[in-house]
Amino acid sequence: MKHAKKAARRKILALRDAAHDPAADAAMIQTLTALDAYQKAKTLACYVSYGSEVDTHPLIARALADGKAVAVPYCVMKTHEMKMLTLSHFPDDLKPGTMGILEPDPAICPEMTPDAIDLLIVPGVGFTEGGERLGYGGGFYDRYLLRLRPDATRIALVPECLLFDALPTEDHDQRVPVIITERRIIDCYHTDPSHETAIKQEREANYDA
Template identity: 40%
Template sequence: MKNGRDFPGDAEVLRTELRKKMLKARAALAPAGAAEKSARIVKRLVAMDEYRQARTIMSYVDFRGEVQTGDLIVRAMADGKRVAVPVTDMAGRQLKPSLLVDFPGDLEPNAWGIMEPKPRCLRFVDPAGLDLVVVPGLAFDLKGYRLGYGSGFYDRFLPLTGKGTVFVGLAYELQLQIDVYHRRHDVPVHYILTEERLIDCRD
């Protein structure tokens, strides 16, 4: 049977169409509904043992309708955790985690409108020292594979973390798909959290 792994050309067409579909579906969420669902997802995350035991976490800063992470970052800092956010190194095509001291005061929009630390607020840390990474995505399948925007930043970054680092994908229930047509080098998350459930992708 044909699938994206064996027929990469076909898979890229399918991935492109799925990106369009997911962007449209996510944009259709009412702001109040998105905020309510995000709050439920964050509540589910902070109840996890993996969160409670984590000393250093990295979380994306939400952008373009992603599950909102502002409350998570505030909560984690209040809980005494070291919180890093990703900085995009376009020249090196990689993500670099930078610790926050003041949220959102440390941040400003980068060239693409994503909130990142200001140059004077950069405090880079070793990815291997992260205990938990909160991962965004346009779509996820139940095996933990994710569809991003196509640049591959997280798939290059996640292998740089420690052996025990836990990857948690945040998604609205509508973003769960039967297949995201993952590629061989794609890195799955260990858990997916939606407003309805926690999915252990390691099973």
């Protein structure tokens, strides 16, 4: 499975680099910010986009302007731990971290604890319409998603060209319930309520642990 995932990432990332469309990114952000889940959220945790990822910089700036508390990932590579650190100023509170990806400065950015997050934007390499996610291989988000409140909203921004019928995933790979593309909003669990119930029970058990 490890080799299958690595090969899939390589192919999908090449496709993403070739097909990246800033107009599609803007359309996804517009759809997201019109949702009640965004409008009602007091706190937002969001990855800082890098390379050909869906551009989240406008979203982060918009959320701060809307008066929301905004946190972005900070990864401790030695312990494989990810924290969400709260920004006061964007992009001034960021500096290049691992592989040049912008990260918050832990000296000035306090942590937003998982139970404080209302809305989390989940990154990934590729997704299926059922919400299956192929990540980057570090497992940071798979572990972090289990720490959220059961009622926290999780959304992925995914170009249509990065939706697939199937992906190499394993039981520990966390799914997302909602996907926004440049054309539509996908309720990933709608056709599989039993899976949604199982995931909710697992998340509640991990949250209470």
